[in-house]
Amino acid sequence: MGFIPGSETIKISSKRQVVMPFVFRERLIISKSNQLRVTRNENGQLMLERFPSSLDWKELIAGMPVERVDIDSEGRYDPKKSPSFDEWMHEE
Known part of the structure; x- marks a missing residue:
């Protein structure tokens, strides 16, 4: 799978938590109090939606x-x- 423009690599912490890159947190106006919904589409891709x-x-x-x-x-x-x-x- 190649690098897609506008995409970023994410890290998984030692507690297996996903660390979202700053550029996405900034674009989506996400802070520590926000909640996100994660869904998996029919192609196996994960989709994030901010509540x-x-x-x-x-x-x-x-x-x-x-x-x-x-x-x-x-x-x-x-x-x-x-x-x-x-x-x-x-x-x-």
Whole structure:
């Protein structure tokens, strides 16, 4: 197997822990408190996925509108009574 551009060699510690290269930790914004999901695809390759951190969720929630939204039993709301929510719902 040849060297793939953008890939790095990783080390396994004496405790058999994987040491991720700094360049990937930096690109993925990974710190010691983050969690990663490891999956193996059908080709036997390992895939890493970073779970959102509490800071990620705080930033997401900070962008949500804060207003009362009355939703009826059909899942509808009045956009005139909840204009910020309506605008947020239609962002791309």
